[in-house]
Amino acid sequence: MLLDNLPFVTHIEFMTNTTTEIPARPRKVNLRTPEVMERVQAEVESHYRSVIVEAARANGGLLKVGEVTITLAKAFGFCYGVERAIDLAYAAAKVFQDCKIYLLGEIIHNPEVNEQLAQMKIISLEEGENGYDLSGVTSNDVVIVPAFGAEVKVMDELKRIGCQIVDTTCGDVMSVWKRVRQYAQEGVTSIIHGKAWHEETKATSSRAMGPDGKSHYLVVFNLEETDYVCDYIRNGGDKSAFLAKFKGAHSEGFDPDLHLKRVGVANQTTMLRGETEEVQRRIAKAIADRDGGNAGENFRFFDTICGATQERQDALVEMLREKDVRKMDILIVVGGYNSSNTSHLAEMGEAVLPTYFVKNAQQLESLGKIHHYNQHKKIVEVSSNWLPDGPVTVGITAGASCPNNLIEQTIVRVMELKGISPQSVYAEANRIMKNCC
Numbered sequence: 001m002l003l004d005n006l007p008f009v010t011h012i013e014f015m016t017n018t019t020t021e022i023p024a025r026p027r028k029v030n031l032r033t034p035e036v037m038e039r040v041q042a043e044v045e046s047h048y049r050s051v052i053v054e055a056a057r058a059n060g061g062l063l064k065v066g067e068v069t070i071t072l073a074k075a076f077g078f079c080y081g082v083e084r085a086i087d088l089a090y091a092a093a094k095v096f097q098d099c100k101i102y103l104l105g106e107i108i109h110n111p112e113v114n115e116q117l118a119q120m121k122i123i124s125l126e127e128g129e130n131g132y133d134l135s136g137v138t139s140n141d142v143v144i145v146p147a148f149g150a151e152v153k154v155m156d157e158l159k160r161i162g163c164q165i166v167d168t169t170c171g172d173v174m175s176v177w178k179r180v181r182q183y184a185q186e187g188v189t190s191i192i193h194g195k196a197w198h199e200e201t202k203a204t205s206s207r208a209m210g211p212d213g214k215s216h217y218l219v220v221f222n223l224e225e226t227d228y229v230c231d232y233i234r235n236g237g238d239k240s241a242f243l244a245k246f247k248g249a250h251s252e253g254f255d256p257d258l259h260l261k262r263v264g265v266a267n268q269t270t271m272l273r274g275e276t277e278e279v280q281r282r283i284a285k286a287i288a289d290r291d292g293g294n295a296g297e298n299f300r301f302f303d304t305i306c307g308a309t310q311e312r313q314d315a316l317v318e319m320l321r322e323k324d325v326r327k328m329d330i331l332i333v334v335g336g337y338n339s340s341n342t343s344h345l346a347e348m349g350e351a352v353l354p355t356y357f358v359k360n361a362q363q364l365e366s367l368g369k370i371h372h373y374n375q376h377k378k379i380v381e382v383s384s385n386w387l388p389d390g391p392v393t394v395g396i397t398a399g400a401s402c403p404n405n406l407i408e409q410t411i412v413r414v415m416e417l418k419g420i421s422p423q424s425v426y427a428e429a430n431r432i433m434k435n436c437c
């Protein structure tokens, strides 16, 4: 976990990130002194490191004990953006010990990581219908902005208050902001493939309105919504029905008759690549059909899926392709249920084999009972007889917000349920590490 490439965490940083926002009071605080960094890294390692995961990685992604084989995806777990956000939050807790430290919502979408921050006395501000309640924040306080970023209006309010802001927004998210701002400057409406309720997409949408706040955006969640928009682009339709369907997913004053003339597609960084490409293709085709065969200047797109999401999806594609070679019986996807990138991994898995999306090892209650999240119904379901009798191969992957220690606990729990003691699992991990490193 490195902070080496980071500049000071200051208000000034925001002035370069979000040119439309109000100027911030310059206040430089260096969070990355060697002394702070050393303590941060030691603490982060003690909280999230896993010998078992490291051993399995060193062993080509395999860990076999008794009749259980664990096979890991080539890429899984914490991404660079999440590591950076956690490092900064931990550093803030050390540097600003005498201040009240707030966090806008969750630093990342993982309950265990957020719980760790709560134990460090970092107070999470919940987002209500009217946004975050910042009424208690004073100029003496510190506010941490999570890896997904925050809406322009929230940033403006923090700057007005004059508190110390620790910005952990991921650089890949800011790349999307840059793209939608450019669309706005060129008079192009942003169509954002994403989840309108997700923090990142809300932050992106606010930037799509441009410097004067008068530009427009529309968020489409899936191909069904995309087709609805495409049909409107080609044939027009009932404006009220359109606006009702996309309630909460479009800019104020959005008029589909006016604002779908010139569009640019961008996406939330954690969407499924295949779906995003299809969204782009369908919208381009609809514009071309409307405009006599050539979308030309009326259509732009920019793929803004981040490298880490792509890597994890590619690794799972490979794993699923090799399902029979690896003799994989089931797949366990570990991560927070509100994590976008994790939910897409689960979606990919369930199309191929029995897949269980779990937030932690406690969900693996017994051989006959597992609690797992059904993202389509948005409920936690209980399945029985989920772990096959006899020799079994369990595939495991995890979202970008899932720490290795949770993956380790899941591995140990699977083994335990098959009668293998944690001591045997650690012994095997230590044997691998001794032989290979």
Ligand code: SF4
Binding pocket: 079, 080, 081, 082, 147, 170, 171, 172, 173, 269, 270, 306, 307, 308, 309, 341, 400
């Ligand atoms: S998933 Fe991608 S965009 Fe999100 S924090 Fe990680 S690297 Fe950044």
